[in-house]
Amino acid sequence: MEKMLLKRVDIPNANDIDVALKHGAYGALSAAFGMRPVDVVNEVKRATLRGRGGAGFPTGLKWELCARVPGSLKYLLCNADEGEPGTIKDRFILHQDPHLLIEGMVISGYAIGAERGYIYLRYEYPKAIGILEKAIEQAYAKGYLGKNILGKGVNFDLSVHRGAGAYICGEETALIESLEGKRGQPRIRPPFPASQGAWRKPTVINNVETLSNIPFIIGMGGDAYAKIGAETAPGPKIYGVSGHVNKPGVYELPMGTTLREIIYTHCGGIKGGKKLKAVIPGGASTPILTESHLDVKMDFNSLVAAGSMLGSGAVMVMDETVDMVNVAYVLVRFFAHESCGKCTPCREGTAWLYQVYTRLMHGEGKEGDIDLLLYICETVKGKCFCPLGEGAIQPVLSSIKHFRADYEARIKSGVVSH
Amino acid sequence: MENTVTVTIDGITVKVKPTATILDAAKQAGVRIPVLCADDKLHPYGSCRICLVEIEKSPRKFTPSCTTPVADNMVVKTMTPDLFEARKRILELLLCHHPLDCPVCDKAGNCQLQDLVHEYGLGPSKFTEKKRVVPPNYKSAVIDREVARCVLCGKCVRVCREQNAVGELAFTRRGKESKVSTDFDQQLDCEFCGECVEICPVGALTTKQFKYRGRTWNMERTQSVCNYCGCGCRMVYETRQGRIVRVRSAARNYLCGKGRFGWDAVHHADRLTTPLVRVSGELVPATWDEALAMVVTNLNVIKNKRGADSIGGLGSVRTTNEESYLFQKFMRSAIGTNNVDMLARLKVPKGLNTTFFSGELSNISGHDVVLVLDGDVAELNPLTGIEIVRAVNRNYKKLILVNSGYNKLNRIASCVLEYVSPDAALADLLPALKSGQGTGAVADAAAILKEATSVAVIIPARLPDGTYYQVRELLSLLKGATTYPVVKRSNFLGALDMGVLPGYYPGYQKVSPDVVSRFASAWNCMLPEIPGKNALEMLDAIKQGSIAALYIMGDDPAGSDAGLKPVLEKLEFLVVQDIFLTETAKMADVVLPAVSSAEKAGTLTSLERRLQGISPAEEPLGDAQPDWNILQTVAKKMGSAMHYASPSDIMKEIRALVPLYADLAVGSVWPAEKSPLHGSETNLSLLSDSVEKNDVITSERLLFSSGTTTTRSKELTTVCTFKVEA
Amino acid sequence: MSDVIEDSRFCRSGGDKIMFSDAVVEAINQVRQKYPDSQGAVLPSLHIIQKAYGHLSYEAMRFVSQHLRVPESDVFGTATFYSLYRWKSAGKHQIQICHNLSCSLLGAESLIKHLEQKLGVCEGQVTKDGRFSFIRMECIGRCDGAPAMLIDDDYHGELTPQKIDEVLKKYE
Ligand SMILES: Cc1cc2nc3c(=O)[nH]c(=O)nc-3n(C[C@H](O)[C@H](O)[C@H](O)COP(=O)(O)O)c2cc1C
Ligand code: SF4
Ligand code: FES
Numbered sequence A: 001m002e003k004m005l006l007k008r009v010d011i012p013n014a015n016d017i018d019v020a021l022k023h024g025a026y027g028a029l030s031a032a033f034g035m036r037p038v039d040v041v042n043e044v045k046r047a048t049l050r051g052r053g054g055a056g057f058p059t060g061l062k063w064e065l066c067a068r069v070p071g072s073l074k075y076l077l078c079n080a081d082e083g084e085p086g087t088i089k090d091r092f093i094l095h096q097d098p099h100l101l102i103e104g105m106v107i108s109g110y111a112i113g114a115e116r117g118y119i120y121l122r123y124e125y126p127k128a129i130g131i132l133e134k135a136i137e138q139a140y141a142k143g144y145l146g147k148n149i150l151g152k153g154v155n156f157d158l159s160v161h162r163g164a165g166a167y168i169c170g171e172e173t174a175l176i177e178s179l180e181g182k183r184g185q186p187r188i189r190p191p192f193p194a195s196q197g198a199w200r201k202p203t204v205i206n207n208v209e210t211l212s213n214i215p216f217i218i219g220m221g222g223d224a225y226a227k228i229g230a231e232t233a234p235g236p237k238i239y240g241v242s243g244h245v246n247k248p249g250v251y252e253l254p255m256g257t258t259l260r261e262i263i264y265t266h267c268g269g270i271k272g273g274k275k276l277k278a279v280i281p282g283g284a285s286t287p288i289l290t291e292s293h294l295d296v297k298m299d300f301n302s303l304v305a306a307g308s309m310l311g312s313g314a315v316m317v318m319d320e321t322v323d324m325v326n327v328a329y330v331l332v333r334f335f336a337h338e339s340c341g342k343c344t345p346c347r348e349g350t351a352w353l354y355q356v357y358t359r360l361m362h363g364e365g366k367e368g369d370i371d372l373l374l375y376i377c378e379t380v381k382g383k384c385f386c387p388l389g390e391g392a393i394q395p396v397l398s399s400i401k402h403f404r405a406d407y408e409a410r411i412k413s414g415v416v417s418h
Numbered sequence B: 001m002e003n004t005v006t007v008t009i010d011g012i013t014v015k016v017k018p019t020a021t022i023l024d025a026a027k028q029a030g031v032r033i034p035v036l037c038a039d040d041k042l043h044p045y046g047s048c049r050i051c052l053v054e055i056e057k058s059p060r061k062f063t064p065s066c067t068t069p070v071a072d073n074m075v076v077k078t079m080t081p082d083l084f085e086a087r088k089r090i091l092e093l094l095l096c097h098h099p100l101d102c103p104v105c106d107k108a109g110n111c112q113l114q115d116l117v118h119e120y121g122l123g124p125s126k127f128t129e130k131k132r133v134v135p136p137n138y139k140s141a142v143i144d145r146e147v148a149r150c151v152l153c154g155k156c157v158r159v160c161r162e163q164n165a166v167g168e169l170a171f172t173r174r175g176k177e178s179k180v181s182t183d184f185d186q187q188l189d190c191e192f193c194g195e196c197v198e199i200c201p202v203g204a205l206t207t208k209q210f211k212y213r214g215r216t217w218n219m220e221r222t223q224s225v226c227n228y229c230g231c232g233c234r235m236v237y238e239t240r241q242g243r244i245v246r247v248r249s250a251a252r253n254y255l256c257g258k259g260r261f262g263w264d265a266v267h268h269a270d271r272l273t274t275p276l277v278r279v280s281g282e283l284v285p286a287t288w289d290e291a292l293a294m295v296v297t298n299l300n301v302i303k304n305k306r307g308a309d310s311i312g313g314l315g316s317v318r319t320t321n322e323e324s325y326l327f328q329k330f331m332r333s334a335i336g337t338n339n340v341d342m343l344a345r346l347k348v349p350k351g352l353n354t355t356f357f358s359g360e361l362s363n364i365s366g367h368d369v370v371l372v373l374d375g376d377v378a379e380l381n382p383l384t385g386i387e388i389v390r391a392v393n394r395n396y397k398k399l400i401l402v403n404s405g406y407n408k409l410n411r412i413a414s415c416v417l418e419y420v421s422p423d424a425a426l427a428d429l430l431p432a433l434k435s436g437q438g439t440g441a442v443a444d445a446a447a448i449l450k451e452a453t454s455v456a457v458i459i460p461a462r463l464p465d466g467t468y469y470q471v472r473e474l475l476s477l478l479k480g481a482t483t484y485p486v487v488k489r490s491n492f493l494g495a496l497d498m499g500v501l502p503g504y505y506p507g508y509q510k511v512s513p514d515v516v517s518r519f520a521s522a523w524n525c526m527l528p529e530i531p532g533k534n535a536l537e538m539l540d541a542i543k544q545g546s547i548a549a550l551y552i553m554g555d556d557p558a559g560s561d562a563g564l565k566p567v568l569e570k571l572e573f574l575v576v577q578d579i580f581l582t583e584t585a586k587m588a589d590v591v592l593p594a595v596s597s598a599e600k601a602g603t604l605t606s607l608e609r610r611l612q613g614i615s616p617a618e619e620p621l622g623d624a625q626p627d628w629n630i631l632q633t634v635a636k637k638m639g640s641a642m643h644y645a646s647p648s649d650i651m652k653e654i655r656a657l658v659p660l661y662a663d664l665a666v667g668s669v670w671p672a673e674k675s676p677l678h679g680s681e682t683n684l685s686l687l688s689d690s691v692e693k694n695d696v697i698t699s700e701r702l703l704f705s706s707g708t709t710t711t712r713s714k715e716l717t718t719v720c721t722f723k724v725e726a
Numbered sequence C: 001m002s003d004v005i006e007d008s009r010f011c012r013s014g015g016d017k018i019m020f021s022d023a024v025v026e027a028i029n030q031v032r033q034k035y036p037d038s039q040g041a042v043l044p045s046l047h048i049i050q051k052a053y054g055h056l057s058y059e060a061m062r063f064v065s066q067h068l069r070v071p072e073s074d075v076f077g078t079a080t081f082y083s084l085y086r087w088k089s090a091g092k093h094q095i096q097i098c099h100n101l102s103c104s105l106l107g108a109e110s111l112i113k114h115l116e117q118k119l120g121v122c123e124g125q126v127t128k129d130g131r132f133s134f135i136r137m138e139c140i141g142r143c144d145g146a147p148a149m150l151i152d153d154d155y156h157g158e159l160t161p162q163k164i165d166e167v168l169k170k171y172e
Helices: A017-022 A027-033 A037-046 A059-068 A089-096 A098-112 A126-141 A172-179 A208-220 A222-226 A259-266 A300-305 A324-338 A344-361 A369-380 A387-413 B022-029 B081-096 B112-119 B155-163 B195-199 B257-267 B288-306 B321-335 B343-347 B361-366 B382-393 B408-412 B422-435 B440-451 B465-477 B492-497 B513-523 B535-544 B562-569 B583-587 B627-637 B647-657 B689-693 B714-725 C022-032 C038-053 C058-068 C072-081 C101-105 C108-119 C161-169
Strands: A075-080 A116-121 A146-149 A154-162 A203-207 A236-243 A249-254 A276-280 A314-319 B005-009 B012-016 B052-055 B074-077 B143-145 B170-172 B179-181 B205-207 B220-225 B234-240 B243-249 B276-279 B282-285 B311-314 B369-372 B398-402 B415-417 B455-459 B481-485 B549-553 B573-578 B590-593 B602-605 B611-614 C093-098 C132-137 C149-151 C154-156
Touching: A017 A098, A017 A126, A027 A098, A027 A208, A037 A059, A037 A098, A037 A208, A037 A222, A059 A098, A059 A203, A075 A098, A075 A172, A075 A208, A089 A098, A089 A126, A089 A208, A089 A236, A098 A116, A098 A126, A098 A154, A098 A203, A098 A208, A116 A126, A116 A172, A126 A154, A154 C038, A172 A203, A203 A208, A208 A222, A236 A259, A236 C101, A249 A259, A259 A276, A259 A314, A276 A324, A276 A387, A314 C101, A324 A344, A324 A387, A324 C101, A344 A369, A344 A387, A344 B081, A369 A387, A369 B081, B005 B022, B012 B022, B022 B052, B022 B074, B052 B081, B081 B112, B155 B195, B155 B382, B170 C072, B179 C072, B195 B205, B220 B611, B234 B257, B243 B257, B257 B714, B276 B288, B288 B311, B288 B549, B288 B573, B288 B590, B288 B627, B311 B321, B311 B535, B321 B492, B321 B513, B321 B549, B321 B602, B321 B627, B321 B647, B343 B535, B361 B382, B361 B481, B369 B382, B369 B440, B382 B398, B382 B408, B382 B455, B398 B408, B398 B440, B415 B422, B415 B440, B422 B440, B422 B465, B455 B465, B465 B481, B492 B602, B513 B647, B535 B562, B562 B583, B573 B583, B573 B627, B602 B647, C022 C038, C022 C058, C038 C058, C038 C072, C058 C072, C093 C101, C093 C108, C101 C108, C108 C132, C108 C161, C154 C161
Parallel strands: A075 A116, A075 A203, A116 A154, A236 A314, B005 B074, B311 B549, B369 B398, B369 B455, B398 B415, B455 B481, B549 B573, B573 B590, C093 C132
Antiparallel strands: A146 A154, A236 A249, A276 A314, B005 B012, B052 B074, B143 B205, B170 B179, B220 B234, B234 B243, B276 B282, B276 B590, B602 B611, C093 C149, C149 C154
């Protein structure tokens, strides 16, 4: 497949507007402005684009909800928090091709009727802030941002808002709170952001990769776009691969490429010729899979059927030497650190899990600890305010399900690690 | 008619508003769902997860009922084995790090966590890891925060913001380190309304006042009404062995710091317990007989020598309706003069009770716009403040604020007019409303007001002539305006209703031959035919020497204005009835010890004109007696026939003689248009431009100011000193 | 966990009082323009102060609160929610080393031990010469170059103990 999203990524200095323009940036703008906003929304609906941030919500539908709300003050937020461990895809666009994102945002803003946009950028991307601010400045200078864009009477202002180190701010309502200068704790839904989001105004939040798809949908038309990749969720998908593979990195492939193809064809197989033990297909909060799942297609529905999730498409590969207790410990530590503290099950449950894992890591595992871990997961399950808590128990449940022996060995031997 | 949806909760089908939550619907169906973080006063929050329910055909196993709106034909189960287990697990999580110190926790017996744990029958926990290190307790002037007991439901944080607009408390840190803190973990430094203590489901917030004073199940409770300001908040005295140990709001209404913590003045060492009489220059204890004989003899001598009109009476804005009624009856029938008034009339908005009748406070939040003409309303009438905040924070209405300073209302106002005084602001606002002139905030305010179809106008506590006419004009320009005047003293309105006025008999019945003869026959006595002197005229007359004796019930002119001391010194004879030895009492020839509102029965009339009853929570202290009883004893000794066994006897007489009160039920408001003064422009305030210039006016007092009672509250004075030091 | 926040840490009233330079105030006023209300500017304002003075403090939060007219408790609650606001000075160069899964699979823990030995400090501490401090980070989005770290704003990946030694030399 020819690269779309990452087309300009390998071109030197593509984050400079002149270079980007030479390679087609902002080409879809005038086409989009030639359409009525509602037609832009319909085109995206026809493309059946599903969000790339993790939840996979149909983008056209989300836009339609917001576009329908009367009134002119609306916001478009780009979710560039990229906090899910293992996820690296948005960074490539932010660093190498910011104009693709800006173009996507201008079109999206036009479609939903928002004249103000923010890019919520994680603090851990210090390089991206400079690049984005420069790109925005250039886009203003060339008239792709600001008032009366392309002389078509379209207005769109854009700025970057930096987070300050909180994974939960990737969750869309927590992101809004954080943008408003508050603690990044999720809000109650309803009201949904599409009707009352940032500053209580209708708001659309989309992932960097999602927004970057928009110029192509406008360019090739929704129907053509819908023919790419998996039927249920078409389009190109950026997979970020890390861990024990020979060639970690980002790969733009049709949605629905199998794990095997990603790991063995594109990433050159497992490091040192070792055997694969486990793979996390979509970031830390997606259940761990095993070798037997290698032929699963990496798209929303197929992964759910296999007992996991596409999440952000962040594939983390583990070879046969890995002790899955360590893996679960690292991820549980992460979730306990990132729980926002609002709801009881996530706050107390992740903290408890972390305490038990710390014991295991200190070689103080006890008979019955596996049951205890399962008990805590059951306690958290289905009760949390937002998906973070639910995600936090996935590494525990799936590692015990597939690799119980690792736990038993750990408890018996009392090996100390870390 | 509003459309409804049909919801079935545990087999009970109810019709509810589409905006209702499942929890609301369950309440309507009479089904109890346990909650910790949900509260009717607050926006849904959904953090504790105790209120989970199951919805038929839902993709989710559990759904929080407090945050989930109903849908048509929804079928909800609130108790299944799975839900029971789920809630049990949540409770287990909440107890992981909770200190099990119930024996020394003030909340025991009244703790929602304790009750739920008991209800769900929690056994030993699977949690055997180390308990979290308990952070230190945070003390403050009146409220202690035991952070380790906190379940992070956030109700205190939210009530402080959503209801009070104070924002003293906030969540800080993250995850398991989350805590409720003040700014920078310093001591609490807020309004000390104590609403956070009241709303806390566990023992994380407690009051110093109540510490180790009793268990909730040992308490006797007396419904009453707060006697500090005109809002008339309903409250409950909790007593143990006949002593008050705590005050709480009734039916979980609001109480401010004065109402909640100020009651300890009742037990202050300065309380008068015996009558005092002046013997060779000194006030010395006396028996009631001695003291009353002295009162009667002196008043009789002066009356016989110089006429009844050489005696004046100053009534009180704190005593009950019955006592105010009896006071004017005493002055008119036993003394024989209409010289009866209240100094407090100097401190109320001009036009109160005729032009600016107050709407019901709970209606404030229903108006499109609230216009506050003077920023300090929330301090003077806290409940009015709360209703203004509710309008903005809960109902998303607009607030226009005239304020020269900066206070909590500034933060929630849509538009702030920074002017030194209301008249300056109105001078700009009125032309803007009339002809669209004006810029900036004035133009914004005018635009908002023009759009509004109903406006709540909060009338400042003082309104000199000039401003009065401006406000009149403003009201004529607004659509659907309702006024809400600020009334600082608790029973000011009641005292007016009861005729503590030189020109009116109770119920605003003007001194006229008809009225006088009606009262004369009812009271079976001779009554003076000409109106008496008002409070200002009385003070003048004292300076002039034409008033020689003054009978003061429950007021302290010398204490609130040192300039009045030399005036009072001119008197030949001064009687003071009070609960403390006030500055004025110190000057008296006879001091008669009265009881506080916690020790007597009767009724009060709030600024909304709502009749409300108070009940005694304690026995009178020492030899002190209720004002009504003192008055009737003096009257009897002066030859008047008064035989009341209780305040309700007096109320019976009031109902017979005062049409306004004839069938006014306790708890209701008398309708404005029923007043004989309705629409008559009569000014019941003594405040006017000329008086304003006169130095007789006492300075305004704010929330924790030096009032006769507030300064005697240990709690309130600690707050004061603390605030000064901080 | 090492990042447990002590309660006393924020309450340093008095002591090293920070004067906020005109440049900082100007930057805050600028950033305020980007938001429809002043509270939106809380996070960026704190970033500006942290950048200018190395860390946040009681005074910084109070200043932001007063300048933006946001209750102090709100600013405090917000500032302490996020993990990358600092309450004491970092070293001249702040090393942020990732210990999340991808990095940990490829040896992050042993690199952290190496760093500790090399610098002679634990997480969160500053070296004696003031040159370095280091903190552990959750995923820094560099999993493709794991194990990875940030020094100030620069990224370094595919780390080995040797490579760390080399890299550190470049920072004076
Ligand atoms: C705990 C949590 C963390 C999330 N983090 C991110 C993130 O870092 N980046 C992102 O784009 N979406 C993240 N999401 C998903 C967002 O909530 C949201 O679904 C997404 O930004 C919507 O954009 P999309 O429809 O374009 O995918 C997260 C969700 C949760 C629950
Ligand atoms: S699950 Fe609860 S505590 Fe965890 S992040 Fe979401 S709201 Fe916060
Ligand atoms: S009462 Fe519903 S979550 Fe707390």
